[in-house]
Amino acid sequence: MGESAIALQMNEVSKQFPGTLAVNKVSFEVKAGEVHALMGENGAGKSTLMKILAGSFADYSGEIIIGGKPVQLHTPHMAKEEGVGMVYQELSIAYNRSVEENMFAGKIPTKGLFVDQAALRKQSLESLAKVKLEDKIDPGTEMKNISQHESQLIEMAKVMNDNPKILVMDEPTSALSSEEVQMLFEIIREIKKEGVAIVYISHHLPEIFEIADRVTVLRDGKKIDTCDIKDVDNETLVEMMIGEKIDDFVRDCPGADCNDVILKVENLTHYGFVHDVSFELYSGEILGVVGLAGSGRTELGRCLSGADRVDYGRLVLDDEEITVKGMSQMLDKGVAYLSENRKTEGLALRLSNRNNILSTIIGRLSQFFFFRPKKGDPILKELYEKLTIYPHDPEITTSNLSGGNQQKILLAKWLSTKPKVLILDEPTRGVDVGAKKLIHETIVKLAEEGLSVILLSSDLPELVALSDRVAVMRQGHLIGDLTKEDGFDENKVLLAANGERGVFSVEY
Amino acid sequence: MSNTKQDIRKTSHNSFTLIVNKFGVFFMILVLSVVGVLVSPSFLSSTNLLNILNAVSYLGIVAAGIAFVIFCGQYGDLSAPMTMATTGVICVEFMRYGLWYGIIAAVIAGAVIGMINGFVIGKLRVNAIIWTLAMNFILEGLVRWSYKGTQIYPDMATEKTYTTGFFLPIMAKLDPNIMDIDLVSRAAAFNGLATTYPLGVPLVLYVMFGVMITGYIIMSKTTFGNQLKVVGSSYEVGKMSGINATRTVMMAFMMSSIFASIAGVFMTSLNQVGAFYIGQGYDFQAVTAIILGGMSLSGGRGSMIGVFGGVFTLGLISNILTLLGIGTFTQKMITGAIFITVVAVNAKSLRKLGRDYA
Numbered sequence: 033m034g035e036s037a038i039a040l041q042m043n044e045v046s047k048q049f050p051g052t053l054a055v056n057k058v059s060f061e062v063k064a065g066e067v068h069a070l071m072g073e074n075g076a077g078k079s080t081l082m083k084i085l086a087g088s089f090a091d092y093s094g095e096i097i098i099g100g101k102p103v104q105l106h107t108p109h110m111a112k113e114e115g116v117g118m119v120y121q122e123l124s125i126a127y128n129r130s131v132e133e134n135m136f137a138g139k140i141p142t143k144g145l146f147v148d149q150a151a152l153r154k155q156s157l158e159s160l161a162k163v164k165l166e167d168k169i170d171p172g173t174e175m176k177n178i179s180q181h182e183s184q185l186i187e188m189a190k191v192m193n194d195n196p197k198i199l200v201m202d203e204p205t206s207a208l209s210s211e212e213v214q215m216l217f218e219i220i221r222e223i224k225k226e227g228v229a230i231v232y233i234s235h236h237l238p239e240i241f242e243i244a245d246r247v248t249v250l251r252d253g254k255k256i257d258t259c260d261i262k263d264v265d266n267e268t269l270v271e272m273m274i275g276e277k278i279d280d281f282v283r284d285c286p287g288a289d290c291n292d293v294i295l296k297v298e299n300l301t302h303y304g305f306v307h308d309v310s311f312e313l314y315s316g317e318i319l320g321v322v323g324l325a326g327s328g329r330t331e332l333g334r335c336l337s338g339a340d341r342v343d344y345g346r347l348v349l350d351d352e353e354i355t356v357k358g359m360s361q362m363l364d365k366g367v368a369y370l371s372e373n374r375k376t377e378g379l380a381l382r383l384s385n386r387n388n389i390l391s392t393i394i395g396r397l398s399q400f401f402f403f404r405p406k407k408g409d410p411i412l413k414e415l416y417e418k419l420t421i422y423p424h425d426p427e428i429t430t431s432n433l434s435g436g437n438q439q440k441i442l443l444a445k446w447l448s449t450k451p452k453v454l455i456l457d458e459p460t461r462g463v464d465v466g467a468k469k470l471i472h473e474t475i476v477k478l479a480e481e482g483l484s485v486i487l488l489s490s491d492l493p494e495l496v497a498l499s500d501r502v503a504v505m506r507q508g509h510l511i512g513d514l515t516k517e518d519g520f521d522e523n524k525v526l527l528a529a530n531g532e533r534g535v536f537s538v539e540y
Numbered sequence: 541m542s543n544t545k546q547d548i549r550k551t552s553h554n555s556f557t558l559i560v561n562k563f564g565v566f567f568m569i570l571v572l573s574v575v576g577v578l579v580s581p582s583f584l585s586s587t588n589l590l591n592i593l594n595a596v597s598y599l600g601i602v603a604a605g606i607a608f609v610i611f612c613g614q615y616g617d618l619s620a621p622m623t624m625a626t627t628g629v630i631c632v633e634f635m636r637y638g639l640w641y642g643i644i645a646a647v648i649a650g651a652v653i654g655m656i657n658g659f660v661i662g663k664l665r666v667n668a669i670i671w672t673l674a675m676n677f678i679l680e681g682l683v684r685w686s687y688k689g690t691q692i693y694p695d696m697a698t699e700k701t702y703t704t705g706f707f708l709p710i711m712a713k714l715d716p717n718i719m720d721i722d723l724v725s726r727a728a729a730f731n732g733l734a735t736t737y738p739l740g741v742p743l744v745l746y747v748m749f750g751v752m753i754t755g756y757i758i759m760s761k762t763t764f765g766n767q768l769k770v771v772g773s774s775y776e777v778g779k780m781s782g783i784n785a786t787r788t789v790m791m792a793f794m795m796s797s798i799f800a801s802i803a804g805v806f807m808t809s810l811n812q813v814g815a816f817y818i819g820q821g822y823d824f825q826a827v828t829a830i831i832l833g834g835m836s837l838s839g840g841r842g843s844m845i846g847v848f849g850g851v852f853t854l855g856l857i858s859n860i861l862t863l864l865g866i867g868t869f870t871q872k873m874i875t876g877a878i879f880i881t882v883v884a885v886n887a888k889s890l891r892k893l894g895r896d897y898a
Binding site for chain 1: 764
């Protein structure tokens with residue numbers, strides 16, 4: 033295998049959507065046996081470019097050359113034939129079928145009219161070996177019993193069955209723990225050795241530096257540059273992605289008067305998810321809650337906001353004892369919950385931004401059963417200015433906005449209710465650097481104005497930078513908290529969440 | 541500082557697509573009118589236009605109701621035909637105490653049917669098509685079983701009449717003088733509903749416009765309507781926005797059934813008989829008209845004005861086909877073909893605008 037054999041070359045590729053030039057004359061090449069990172073903010077055109085490669089569009093312009101031969105990728109089937117393999121962020125799995133059936137969907141070996149079980153088992157074990165799972169997983173297991181991490185590897189094995197020349201991975205690590213990421217990287221390195229060209233899409237900068245050989249940055253549908261990973265550092269990459277320099281956000285001194293207790297929670301329990309959780313929240317405080325997946329972090333937020341049932345426990349908000357009945361009641365009392373699932377629970381993407389932002393306060397803006405949209409105008413104006421949402425037009429359909437601006441709309445939706453306690457569940461998930469910074473600034477500003485924030489986040493740097501205090505949850509229990517005086521950093525928080533060190537006696 | 545450089549890519553859709561999407565049905569009405577004039581010079585005469593409107597007025601009332609269900613993202617209310625029949629029968633039962641008793645009883649019955657539909661679909665999240673189809677069957681069985689296969693005529697009052705029906709046996713038991721009611725004048729009043737022409741325009745047409753305007757106001761101006769829009773676009777989002785999604789879905793189905801019961805009363809009056817077959821086919825035609833009017837099957841999109849456009853378009857097509865001498869059976873096939881085309885185009889245009897998700 034020649035050192036510089038070019039596996040994939042895209043020349044001046046463009047794709048037009050109604051009203052948007054999503055990819056604008058992008059040229060891009062990947063060598064065989066390299067990991068080529070593709071970076072850019074949300075909406076920069078990465079996904080569209082990769083969808084072109086996967087054969088999702090028949091109407092792109094420009095030239096694509098695979099292995100020195102110009103090709104037409106007009107259907108997913110054509111792309112597969114030319115050796116393009118895709119591992120998407122959202123896995124395509126039939127959960128009620130077995131691992132082996134999933135891996136060989138569409139090409140199950142047969143004997144006459146029947147499935148050749150022996151051959152299927154043998155092939156699937158061979159295939160699992162490629163991702164080092166042959167000892168860990170019985171191919172007959174149903175997919176629903178397989179963990180997220182292993183499902184992803186199985187999906188990868190499935191794609192590798194077709195012996196692709198080019199493997200595209202879209203945010204493969206977004207749901208993985210750091211250990212699992214390392215395992216994935218080992219497998220990627222193996223695949224790389226076989227001469228497969230890998231396109232690796234990720235937002236996560238440290239990963240890129242670890243795994244990638246070269247990096248291409250897209251912005252606003254155009255290619256900015258391709259560089260060797262050795263020649264760039266964090267700052268330059270971020271600058272290329274957003275077009276300006278951005279300092280890491282560090283929160284200044286926390287708000288001065290954090291003495292009034294606004295929310296007092298005692299023995300809050302939702303059987304099976306949250307057990308005997310007690311804490312106090314001060315006005316103007318940002319309380320970070322950390323915990324691994326399944327620790328009951330999200331469920332705590334949902335219980336407090338009335339989205340989930342509270343089995344027992346006491347809740348005192350602003351000196352008023354509250355029995356949680358439902359979301360609309362808690363909204364009226366001043367507790368708002370920003371869901372981690374923007375697309376399914378957060379925003380109705382087909383509606384306009386105006387409709388989305390005002391959806392929580394339709395009742396409040398009404399008189400005698402009639403909705404008065406005009407009364408929402410000043411609220412919209414204020415929120416648009418506060419959050420610098422672009423484009424500055426509330427009548428635009430939300431789906432046309434970039435991920436970052438959608439997240440701002442979601443934040444605006446909850447701010448419109450004028451909450452006393454704002455619960456933020458992963459407020460910056462899948463958001464680009466610029467929008468992330470702005471959301472952080474906004475959260476801090478709100479806290480300074482006296483709003484109390486409960487921040488549920490798996491983004492440790494974010495949690496550490498923003499929080500005044502970090503509470504640690506494990507298996508549904510609140511096992512303690514770390515204060516600024518204790519001096520917390522990412523390491524301490526991570527160790528506490530993993531239960532590897534005691535919370536109160538963190539010693540180094 | 542956070543004023544990042546302007547993104548120069550276009551963010552709006554080209555206005556032509558949007559206009560076609562929004563007012564496409566009125567463009568179609570224009571084209572059909574031209575065709576109509578070419579077919580027959582008397583097409584644009586006020587008599588003919590009134591005929592067209594009169595022919596679709598029942599459909600219009602039903603469609604205005606089902607529009608709430610589709611706006612709510614629930615695909616359709618297939619129990620509308622039997623809701624019409626059932627409420628019509630109940631109206632005939634109660635009209636012997638006076639016309640208004642009959643109408644009010646019918647509307648209450650409609651509200652109850654809608655409440656059951658809405659509860660099951662909104663609370664238990666059962667597929668709307670399957671459930672309302674089942675409801676239609678249950679109601680049909682119920683009517684045919686109660687009446688032991690017979691029909692009910694407004695002026696019919698023999699001993700035997702009071703042994704069948706929903707409430708008639710109970711009425712006979714409670715009121716020993718029931719045989720003395722002067723049914724002839726009451727029946728004439730009921731039958732007159734469909735044949736009254738205030739100011740030369742059929743009463744039912746006034747009712748259709750009344751229903752449409754009420755529906756328009758409820759859908760776009762009220763708290764309920766605006767919450768329905770959010771719930772219709774995404775049930776989960778609505779629920780997570782503190783909206784009582786179950787109640788919203790329930791009210792949408794109640795609107796559908798109440799409007800269907802109004803149409804049922806007029807339809808029964810027109811036929812001068814209460815029977816299970818009253819209203820057959822109206823579910824399908826109504827959905828066609830609604831989609832034709834630009835309402836999206838996936839909910840949250842469209843308006844009552846479009847629904848009127850869709851209803852009127854179906855009327856125009858039927859009228860032109862009749863003028864051309866094409867029979868009812870062929871017209872049915874053509875309506876079916878229109879339905880398929882409209883749904884396909886609707887799905888495709890949404891996909892083009894990138895709105896086929898959630």
